[in-house]
Amino acid sequence: MPEGGKKGGRSRYTTVSIPVTLYNRIKKLIEGTGFANVSQFVTYVLREVVVEYERAREAEEPFTEEEKEKIIEKLRRLGYI
């Protein structure tokens, strides 16, 4: 569970450990960029990665075959197909 106080906004923050070497590498990398600190960069990168994993996990269509047939009928009627 997330712990800790708030950093602006309404989001709550927690601590995740990363190797100091990686931390220093990121710190150097973000110098002069729009990222204010290492946490901001890590959050950005994690969100980018997490959404890809979520996408891969939920690849199935949100409609059943029966729904699909009814919809195709409507689309034909409206001239879309």
Next chain:
Amino acid sequence: MVSRPHGGRLVNRVAKGRRRDALLEEAKELHSIEVTKNTASDIHNIAYGAYSPLQGFLLREDYEHVLYDMRLSDDTPWTIPIVLDVRKDEIQGVKEGDDVALTHEGQILAVMKVEEIYEWDKKEFARHVFKTEDPNHPGVARTYARKELLIGGPIDLLNPLKHPFDRYALTPLETRVLFKEKGWRTIVAFQTRNVPHLGHEYVQKAALTFVDGLLVHPLVGWKKPGDFKDEVIVAAYEALIKHYYPKDSVVFSVLWMQMRYAGPREAIHHAIVRKNFGCTHFIVGRDHAGVGNYYGPYEAWDLFNEFPDLGITPLFIRESFYCKKCGGMVNAKICPHSDEFRVRISGTKLRKMIRNKEKPPEYMMRPEVAEVVLSFDNPFVT
């Protein structure tokens, strides 16, 4: 493959069959709250999944997260609070946990479980969503005119209203099936509240060059006075598509949703909604969803950079203009010529010409489109 619904699952809150009959019977006995047409459109967009993952109107925790962090409380990107405002006297006797009926023009539209009743600060809302407290901003003015309390909770749509443009009304589920039937894997959406001029056509076709299909998706619903009427926009696009677009790679449909004029935040919202319709790409133009001088011309582009997990790819397409030397529509990135050869298509100028019943020149608007627009006595919202 088309976009995964925002939040992972396409929401369906349209009650059907026996469940609908039972809810409808119960609704007749419930405390009822009359909602506006704009709220009715929000209810439809929730129910049919255009606002996935929302299941209803925001509870306080989500409301605050959206307001301050532009995310729902589960970290899903969301930039415009979708809220239901009520007066105290309208909900007299209603407690958290109660079901209420939502009516429009006296007819039962939906039922809602009232999970939370809370106060809101309209100025705070305006400052964050519109980046201004100025009551001259049309979105701010409408916010200030809203009622003093918010109620949040899931809804079930029981009696969908007749869509203002039935012929072009497709739900997210329907566009997803359509794209699949067409064999499109990449689809770019174009959001608009205007009649098309050559600049719009240029950006749509430039984007279409790189994807399988184009969804032209104008908003129908509340717009500020001076904007084009919905029926004019629809008729103008019918003419443009008929004469100038390849039938197999374009879908024209309308989205019943009010304009909020919230600039960058609304640009993200527009993209999320189109993601739910299955689109993989979204065109973000100059001053997207802007009004007056409240937002920088490309401010929306910067905001997209804060959302690596949006799940729809924004296509940032620069302002286009006609270059006499190039002999066509171009943009600053691809045209080497100086300003003396460039003719910018100003929306204000175009509206002025139309208001004066003048036919815009062909480098601004296709003659077939101009004819349609000019055939309306008054094509503008009053």
